[in-house]
Amino acid sequence: EADIYQTPRYLVIGTGKKITLECSQTMGHDKMYWYQQDPGMELHLIHYSYGVNSTEKGDLSSESTVSRIRTEHFPLTLESARPSHTSQYLCASSELVGGGYEQYFGPGTRLTVT
Amino acid sequence: KNQVEQSPQSLIILEGKNCTLQCNYTVSPFSNLRWYKQDTGRGPVSLTIMTFSENTKSNRRYTATLDADTKQSSLHITASQLSDSASYICVVTDRGSTLGRLYFGRGTQLTVWP
Numbered sequence: 001e002a003d004i005y006q007t008p009r010y011l012v013i014g015t016g017k018k019i020t021l022e023c024s025q026t027m028g029h030d031k032m033y034w035y036q037q038d039p040g041m042e043l044h045l046i047h048y049s050y051g052v053n054s055t056e057k058g059d060l061s062s063e064s065t066v067s068r069i070r071t072e073h074f075p076l077t078l079e080s081a082r083p084s085h086t087s088q089y090l091c092a093s094s095e096l097v098g099g100g101y102e103q104y105f106g107p108g109t110r111l112t113v114t
Numbered sequence: 115k116n117q118v119e120q121s122p123q124s125l126i127i128l129e130g131k132n133c134t135l136q137c138n139y140t141v142s143p144f145s146n147l148r149w150y151k152q153d154t155g156r157g158p159v160s161l162t163i164m165t166f167s168e169n170t171k172s173n174r175r176y177t178a179t180l181d182a183d184t185k186q187s188s189l190h191i192t193a194s195q196l197s198d199s200a201s202y203i204c205v206v207t208d209r210g211s212t213l214g215r216l217y218f219g220r221g222t223q224l225t226v227w228p
Contacts, residue, residue, distance in 0.1 A: 004157075009155075040123075040220065040221075040223070041220055042118075042203075042218040042219060042220045042221070043158075043203075043216075043218045045215070045216075090157050090158075092157070101207065102160065102163070103160075103216060105157030105158050105159070106157050107155075107156050107157050108155065108156065108157050110155065
């Protein structure tokens with residue numbers, strides 16, 4: 001079981017609210033990621049970080065923002081939630097294992113915007 | 115374009131039966147291929163990882179194969195159990211990525227009936 005945590009697990013919120021999804025890991029990994037996943041669809045990378053003070057946008061355009069002030073913490077923020085943001089958000093971190101990167105996933109946050 | 119295709123999209127089998135899931139990929143240059151199991155509402159958990167030189171790898175009742183020439187992989191589940199009901203995701207890493215970028219298939223949704 002990976003030591004990567006996400007809160008809240010489920011969130012139902014009204015349109016226009018600001019929300020922050022928390023992600024933390026205790027493995028000391030430098031690289032961290034946020035993915036968005038709709039039901040029955042593949043995971044899409046929306047943000048990643050190489051380490052403290054490093055954040056980059058991923059393949060899928062997202063209105064969310066991220067920050068990386070501490071190695072163990074990688075929160076995702078939506079300034080004004082909309083119904084189109086309804087999805088599952090998965091956080092992950094990775095380490096170099098045998099020449100390749102092994103990614104460990106958190107349990108996810110299921111977000112519903114009404 | 116780097117892609118990962120999985121089949122079938124969904125599969126229903128009876129408890130105790132075997133099944134095989136398929137994965138085709140076009141990711142290049144290839145680094146490694148993983149099969150993940152994702153329970154509903156949870157993050158993916160790695161089952162197996164195979165590099166270019168590996169043809170088969172087993173993890174308890176899961177056996178993965180890889181044909182790097184045809185860019186195909188399969189996951190065979192033996193003596194299925196109710197707890198095997200989940201989405202099985204094929205994930206490929208490209209060797210050129212310093213990020214450890216993963217390319218995800220959409221998954222095969224397996225349902226095991228008693």
